[in-house]
Amino acid sequence: MPAPFQYQKAASVEHALTLLAQYGTESMVVAGGHSLLPMMKLRLAHPEALIDINGLDLADIRLVDSRLRIGALVRHAALLSSSLAGTHLPILHDAERVIADPIVRNRGTVGGSLCQADPSEDLSAAFAALRASLIAVGPAGKRTIPARDFFTGPYETALDHGELLTEIQAPVGKASAYVKVERRAGDWAVGAACAVLTISADGIVTDAGIGLAALGATRFVAAEAEDFLCGGPATEERFAEAGKIAAEHCNPSADQRGPVVYKRHLAGELTTRALRLAASRAA
Ligand SMILES: Cc1cc2nc3c(=O)[nH]c(=O)nc-3n(C[C@H](O)[C@H](O)[C@H](O)COP(=O)(O)OP(=O)(O)OC[C@H]3O[C@@H](n4cnc5c(N)ncnc54)[C@H](O)[C@@H]3O)c2cc1C
Structure with missing residues (x-):
């Protein structure tokens, strides 16, 4: 059971801001509720007021x-x-x-x-x-x-x-891909990696974005692997090397989904696969 809370439904963005100001720092916004409500049931979150934003015109x-x-x-x-x-x-x-x-x-x-x-x-x-x-x-x-x-x-x-x-x-206008390993369909990631690439006509990576989820990357980004890739050819060898760099620089935690060594391996393998898939889409 969640702790008692007040409930207000916002009718517009301005109304939501007014309600948040009115109820102060102990109020929280609720959208889909799929993260917040479980946390409230466990009393990990205990807002005094919920501001429901589901009626706002923000779904385009x-x-x-x-x-x-x-x-x-x-x-x-x-x-x-x-x-x-x-x-x-x-x-x-x-x-x-x-x-x-x-x-x-x-x-x-x-x-x-x-x-x-x-x-x-x-x-x-x-x-x-x-x-x-x-x-x-x-x-x-x-x-x-x-x-x-x-x-x-x-x-x-x-x-x-x-x-x-x-x-x-x-x-838009860049090649991109996301790959994930999960224990069963619909589960949170054991580890996931994604790649966003711009590749010039002569095969050079001119821009690279690499993201990691559940693998302890700072701000979800494999910055060192991005730096390595930019300016070089978009080849399988370099994608594999970028994967190694991403694996070296992330900081995963051991949990019920696996030990650190396994997650680090995933970081490398999934980064390489995401880069490969993004590059194939660019082609
Ligand atoms: C069983 C289950 C499995 C899941 N599996 C995955 C998964 O595999 N991968 C994955 O990525 N996610 C997964 N999720 C998480 C889920 O995708 C998101 O966490 C959830 O959709 C959050 O969105 P929400 O609209 O429900 O947010 P809410 O629960 O309503 O809010 C979450 C937080 O964001 C704040 N908030 C919401 N909207 C705004 C806004 N517009 N402005 C400011 N603050 C805001 C709230 O105050 C709250 O702090 C899973 C969730 C569940 C319950």
């Missing part, structure tokens, strides 16, 4: 000026069925296919996933690799936060209390 997916703009309230299932997302950012469809089960995907939101900042969250790694921008509104107005600055630690983000994530904007 649009392509504007070479950026896919995804509303914070887009459900996992809607992202998975979006042909715009599938065509322009296949990394998101790869990830969504293996996020949880239909029940969670029908309710959980993209914004809620990012704000939860669970170190195993698949979309956090994908948007970090994409170098997406997150749009937040708060009492001081609107601001844009690079995805790589948004995640400040496990379950911690750059959002201030009273701010709302409203949209995620990701650049």
